Amino acid sequence: MMKSLYTAWVFGVTLTLVGFGSSVTKAIAQTTYPFQATYNAEITTKETDIPLVLDTTVRGETSDAPYGLTNLIIRNYSQVDPNTGVATYNSDPATFGLQNVPFGTLTLSGQGNDKLFGTNRGTASLLSGSGTISITGGEGRFRGATGSLDLFQTITSNPDPTGLTAPIISLGTISGSFFVPKTVPEPKTVPMLVGIGVIGAGLVLKRHRRASIV
Structure with missing residues (x-):
């Protein structure tokens, strides 16, 4: 008994x-990484199948960026309003009715293995532009990164506003914070x-x- x-x-x-x-369940903590850097950038474009919609590439670099992320590459799409001259840009080609083309990307990288990936959207005029960068992942210590950064552009040379025949030269400042998950035992x-x-x-x-x- x-x-x-x-x-x-x-x-x-x-x-x-x-x-x-x-x-x-495992507790999840986050490490916050503040970020601010200004990149010397060149903006070039090429035409797409839709009039006034451009395939845009931005390449930038700086000697002073947090975490060694000194290189910037953006591939997105833009559409110019002929009445105002304002261009709207977005990583998603479907925004402008484009089909069978790659989704746009944004990459911040340097000499090491650390990288940040994201998408962006915003508007730009003949003199300046502003937008939002959504961080969607990363590599190295930034694996699984998320967050939102602000992008502000100042146009310093604009020989061809479309960027088709000559690069548009600009200063692009990226600021904000992103987060990387950290698993707690x-x-x-x-x-x-x-x-x-x-x-x-x-x-x-x-x-x-x-x-x-x-």
């Missing part, structure tokens, strides 16, 4: 602890409770033995 009670008690404790343990609560359960089971069994002797 005592053995049956002991077995039933231990089994119940085990089920309780298993249920508790299965509900424990599971708390040791479950193993501790298992130990307490085993000790408790032993005490219950010991009391039952004393009662049977008396």
Whole structure:
């Protein structure tokens, strides 16, 4: 009888602890990386199948960027409003009705293995432009990165506003913060409770033995 009670008690404790343990998930923390850098950039374009919609490439570099991310490459698409001269740009070609062309990309990189990937969207005029960069991933220590950065462009040379015959020269400032997930080990609560359960089971069994002797 005592053995049956002991077995039933231990089994119940085990089920309780298993249920508790299965509900424990790994805590996820984030490391925040502030970012600000200004890139000397060249903007070139080529025509697409849709009039006034351009395939745009931005290449920039700087000698001073956080985390060694000194190189900038953007590939996106833009459409110029002939009435205002304002260009709207976006990494998603579907925004402008383009089909069967690659999705645009943004890459920040340097000499090492660390890289940031993202997409961007915004507007630009003859003198300046502004937009938003969405960080979608990375490599090296920035694997799994997310976040949002601001992009502000100042046009310093604009021989061809379309960028078709001569590069548009600009200064592109990127600022903001991005985040990289960091896994925190599971708390040791479950193993501790298992130990307490085993000790408790032993005490219950010991009391039952004393009662049977008396």
